Amino acid sequence: MLSKKEWPLCPVATTVELIGNKWKLLILRDLLSGTKRFGELRKSVSGISQKVLTDNLRSLEEDGLVVRTVYAEVPPRVEYKLSDLGNTLRPIMNVMGEWGTSYQIRYGKKDVE
Template sequence: MSQNEELLSKLPACPVETTLTLIGNKWEVLILRDLMEGTKRFGELRRSVGHISQKVLTSQLRAMEEAGLVHREVFAEVPPRVEYSLTPLGKSLKPVMDALRDWGTEYKRHLSDGTPMVE
Protein backbone atom coordinates (compact mmCIF):
# COMPACT_ATOMS: atom_id res chain seq x y z
CA MET A 1 0.00 0.00 0.00
CA SER A 2 1.40 3.41 -0.98
CA GLN A 3 1.75 6.22 1.56
CA ASN A 4 -1.14 8.11 -0.07
CA GLU A 5 -3.38 5.04 0.03
CA GLU A 6 -2.53 4.53 3.69
CA LEU A 7 -3.34 8.16 4.53
CA LEU A 8 -6.55 8.01 2.50
CA SER A 9 -7.71 4.90 4.33
CA LYS A 10 -7.43 6.75 7.67
CA LEU A 11 -9.44 9.81 6.61
CA PRO A 12 -13.14 10.26 7.32
CA ALA A 13 -15.68 10.17 4.48
CA CYS A 14 -16.87 13.75 5.08
CA PRO A 15 -14.64 16.34 3.31
CA VAL A 16 -15.18 18.93 6.07
CA GLU A 17 -14.13 16.40 8.70
CA THR A 18 -11.11 15.52 6.55
CA THR A 19 -10.03 19.18 6.52
CA LEU A 20 -10.56 19.47 10.26
CA THR A 21 -8.44 16.35 10.75
CA LEU A 22 -5.53 18.24 9.16
CA ILE A 23 -6.06 21.74 10.54
CA GLY A 24 -8.65 21.27 13.25
CA ASN A 25 -6.91 22.81 16.19
CA LYS A 26 -5.95 26.34 17.10
CA TRP A 27 -2.21 25.78 16.83
CA GLU A 28 -2.28 24.25 13.34
CA VAL A 29 -4.35 27.15 12.03
CA LEU A 30 -2.03 29.73 13.61
CA ILE A 31 1.07 27.95 12.28
CA LEU A 32 -0.48 27.93 8.80
CA ARG A 33 -1.36 31.61 9.12
CA ASP A 34 2.21 32.53 9.99
CA LEU A 35 3.87 30.28 7.41
CA MET A 36 1.63 31.75 4.68
CA GLU A 37 3.89 34.81 5.01
CA GLY A 38 6.97 32.74 4.17
CA THR A 39 9.71 30.58 5.63
CA LYS A 40 10.40 30.88 9.36
CA ARG A 41 12.85 29.45 11.84
CA PHE A 42 11.54 27.66 14.93
CA GLY A 43 12.08 30.62 17.27
CA GLU A 44 10.45 33.07 14.87
CA LEU A 45 7.47 30.78 14.51
CA ARG A 46 7.16 30.34 18.27
CA ARG A 47 7.16 34.11 18.79
CA SER A 48 4.71 34.81 15.97
CA VAL A 49 2.25 32.09 17.03
CA GLY A 50 2.49 33.24 20.65
CA HIS A 51 1.72 31.41 23.92
CA ILE A 52 2.72 28.00 22.57
CA SER A 53 5.20 25.79 24.37
CA GLN A 54 8.26 24.46 22.59
CA LYS A 55 6.96 20.90 23.06
CA VAL A 56 3.54 21.64 21.54
CA LEU A 57 5.01 23.59 18.61
CA THR A 58 7.43 20.74 17.88
CA SER A 59 4.62 18.21 18.02
CA GLN A 60 2.34 20.26 15.77
CA LEU A 61 5.09 20.89 13.21
CA ARG A 62 5.91 17.17 13.08
CA ALA A 63 2.26 16.26 12.54
CA MET A 64 1.91 18.90 9.83
CA GLU A 65 5.10 17.65 8.19
CA GLU A 66 3.74 14.08 8.24
CA ALA A 67 0.50 15.31 6.67
CA GLY A 68 2.51 16.95 3.89
CA LEU A 69 1.56 20.53 4.82
CA VAL A 70 4.93 21.71 6.15
CA HIS A 71 8.48 21.26 4.87
CA ARG A 72 11.32 21.15 7.40
CA GLU A 73 14.80 21.98 6.15
CA VAL A 74 17.87 21.37 8.31
CA PHE A 75 21.07 23.20 7.44
CA ALA A 76 24.42 21.62 8.30
CA GLU A 77 25.71 24.53 10.34
CA VAL A 78 26.93 25.09 13.88
CA PRO A 79 24.68 25.84 15.63
CA PRO A 80 22.16 23.88 13.56
CA ARG A 81 19.61 25.93 11.67
CA VAL A 82 16.15 24.60 10.87
CA GLU A 83 13.60 26.38 8.70
CA TYR A 84 9.93 25.64 8.15
CA SER A 85 7.88 26.48 5.10
CA LEU A 86 4.61 25.42 3.54
CA THR A 87 4.56 22.76 0.87
CA PRO A 88 2.38 23.28 -2.21
CA LEU A 89 -0.30 21.29 -0.35
CA GLY A 90 -0.03 23.63 2.63
CA LYS A 91 -0.17 26.68 0.35
CA SER A 92 -3.34 25.28 -1.23
CA LEU A 93 -5.09 26.06 2.08
CA LYS A 94 -4.71 29.81 1.47
CA PRO A 95 -8.35 30.27 0.33
CA VAL A 96 -9.50 28.48 3.50
CA MET A 97 -7.30 30.70 5.66
CA ASP A 98 -8.51 33.82 3.80
CA ALA A 99 -12.12 32.75 4.40
CA LEU A 100 -11.43 32.28 8.13
CA ARG A 101 -9.81 35.74 8.30
CA ASP A 102 -12.69 37.37 6.40
CA TRP A 103 -15.32 35.71 8.57
CA GLY A 104 -13.50 36.74 11.75
CA THR A 105 -13.31 40.33 10.50
CA GLU A 106 -17.04 40.37 9.69
CA TYR A 107 -17.92 38.80 13.04
CA LYS A 108 -15.95 41.41 14.98
CA ARG A 109 -17.61 44.17 12.92
CA HIS A 110 -21.02 42.62 13.63
CA LEU A 111 -20.33 42.59 17.37
CA SER A 112 -19.02 46.15 17.44
CA ASP A 113 -21.64 47.95 15.32
CA GLY A 114 -24.44 45.46 14.64
CA THR A 115 -23.63 45.10 10.94
CA PRO A 116 -25.48 42.04 9.61
CA MET A 117 -23.31 39.04 8.84
CA VAL A 118 -22.77 38.48 5.10
CA GLU A 119 -24.42 35.30 3.83
Protein backbone atom coordinates in the same frame (compact mmCIF):
# COMPACT_ATOMS: atom_id res chain seq x y z
CA MET B 1 -0.52 10.82 8.58
CA LEU B 2 -3.88 9.15 8.35
CA SER B 3 -4.13 6.11 6.14
CA LYS B 4 -6.97 6.08 3.62
CA LYS B 5 -8.82 3.60 5.85
CA GLU B 6 -8.77 6.11 8.72
CA TRP B 7 -10.03 9.11 6.75
CA PRO B 8 -13.46 10.35 7.78
CA LEU B 9 -16.13 9.87 5.13
CA CYS B 10 -16.92 13.59 5.14
CA PRO B 11 -14.36 15.79 3.31
CA VAL B 12 -14.94 18.63 5.79
CA ALA B 13 -14.11 16.25 8.63
CA THR B 14 -10.91 15.29 6.80
CA THR B 15 -9.91 18.96 6.60
CA VAL B 16 -10.69 19.46 10.29
CA GLU B 17 -8.67 16.36 11.13
CA LEU B 18 -5.63 17.82 9.33
CA ILE B 19 -5.74 21.48 10.40
CA GLY B 20 -8.52 21.70 12.95
CA ASN B 21 -6.76 22.66 16.12
CA LYS B 22 -5.99 26.14 17.33
CA TRP B 23 -2.24 25.76 17.10
CA LYS B 24 -2.08 24.28 13.61
CA LEU B 25 -4.25 27.07 12.24
CA LEU B 26 -2.04 29.73 13.82
CA ILE B 27 1.15 28.04 12.59
CA LEU B 28 -0.27 27.85 9.07
CA ARG B 29 -1.37 31.50 9.31
CA ASP B 30 2.18 32.55 10.12
CA LEU B 31 3.71 30.42 7.38
CA LEU B 32 1.45 32.06 4.77
CA SER B 33 3.85 35.01 4.79
CA GLY B 34 6.88 32.83 4.07
CA THR B 35 9.59 30.67 5.58
CA LYS B 36 10.06 30.90 9.35
CA ARG B 37 12.55 29.55 11.85
CA PHE B 38 11.36 27.72 14.95
CA GLY B 39 12.07 30.69 17.23
CA GLU B 40 10.13 33.04 14.98
CA LEU B 41 7.12 30.75 15.07
CA ARG B 42 7.36 30.39 18.85
CA LYS B 43 7.29 34.17 19.26
CA SER B 44 4.49 34.77 16.77
CA VAL B 45 2.17 32.02 18.04
CA SER B 46 1.39 33.53 21.40
CA GLY B 47 0.99 31.11 24.29
CA ILE B 48 2.34 27.98 22.61
CA SER B 49 4.93 25.88 24.42
CA GLN B 50 8.04 24.53 22.72
CA LYS B 51 6.75 20.95 22.98
CA VAL B 52 3.33 21.75 21.53
CA LEU B 53 4.90 23.74 18.68
CA THR B 54 7.29 20.86 17.93
CA ASP B 55 4.47 18.28 18.01
CA ASN B 56 2.24 20.34 15.72
CA LEU B 57 5.05 21.09 13.26
CA ARG B 58 5.88 17.38 13.08
CA SER B 59 2.23 16.54 12.46
CA LEU B 60 1.91 19.17 9.73
CA GLU B 61 5.11 17.85 8.15
CA GLU B 62 3.87 14.23 8.29
CA ASP B 63 0.62 15.28 6.63
CA GLY B 64 2.55 16.96 3.83
CA LEU B 65 1.45 20.52 4.63
CA VAL B 66 4.79 21.87 5.89
CA VAL B 67 8.36 21.35 4.69
CA ARG B 68 11.17 21.29 7.26
CA THR B 69 14.66 22.16 6.03
CA VAL B 70 17.73 21.55 8.20
CA TYR B 71 20.94 23.36 7.29
CA ALA B 72 24.30 21.82 8.20
CA GLU B 73 25.61 24.82 10.11
CA VAL B 74 26.87 25.44 13.60
CA PRO B 75 24.57 26.09 15.33
CA PRO B 76 22.09 24.12 13.20
CA ARG B 77 19.45 26.16 11.42
CA VAL B 78 15.98 24.73 10.80
CA GLU B 79 13.36 26.45 8.69
CA TYR B 80 9.72 25.70 8.03
CA LYS B 81 7.59 26.66 5.06
CA LEU B 82 4.31 25.63 3.50
CA SER B 83 4.60 22.80 1.01
CA ASP B 84 2.86 23.03 -2.35
CA LEU B 85 -0.04 21.17 -0.77
CA GLY B 86 0.03 23.50 2.24
CA ASN B 87 -0.16 26.49 -0.09
CA THR B 88 -3.48 25.19 -1.41
CA LEU B 89 -4.89 26.12 2.04
CA ARG B 90 -4.15 29.81 1.36
CA PRO B 91 -7.63 30.67 0.00
CA ILE B 92 -9.29 28.86 2.91
CA MET B 93 -7.15 30.73 5.45
CA ASN B 94 -7.82 34.06 3.71
CA VAL B 95 -11.59 33.49 3.78
CA MET B 96 -11.38 32.49 7.46
CA GLY B 97 -9.54 35.76 8.17
CA GLU B 98 -12.12 37.80 6.27
CA TRP B 99 -14.98 36.05 8.05
CA GLY B 100 -13.34 36.61 11.45
CA THR B 101 -12.84 40.32 10.75
CA SER B 102 -16.46 40.65 9.63
CA TYR B 103 -17.66 38.90 12.77
CA GLN B 104 -15.53 41.11 15.00
CA ILE B 105 -16.89 44.26 13.35
CA ARG B 106 -20.50 43.07 13.38
CA TYR B 107 -20.50 42.15 17.05
CA GLY B 108 -18.44 45.06 18.33
CA LYS B 109 -15.26 43.07 18.92
CA LYS B 110 -13.21 45.30 16.66
CA ASP B 111 -13.27 48.98 15.80
CA VAL B 112 -14.32 49.71 12.25
CA GLU B 113 -11.40 51.24 10.38
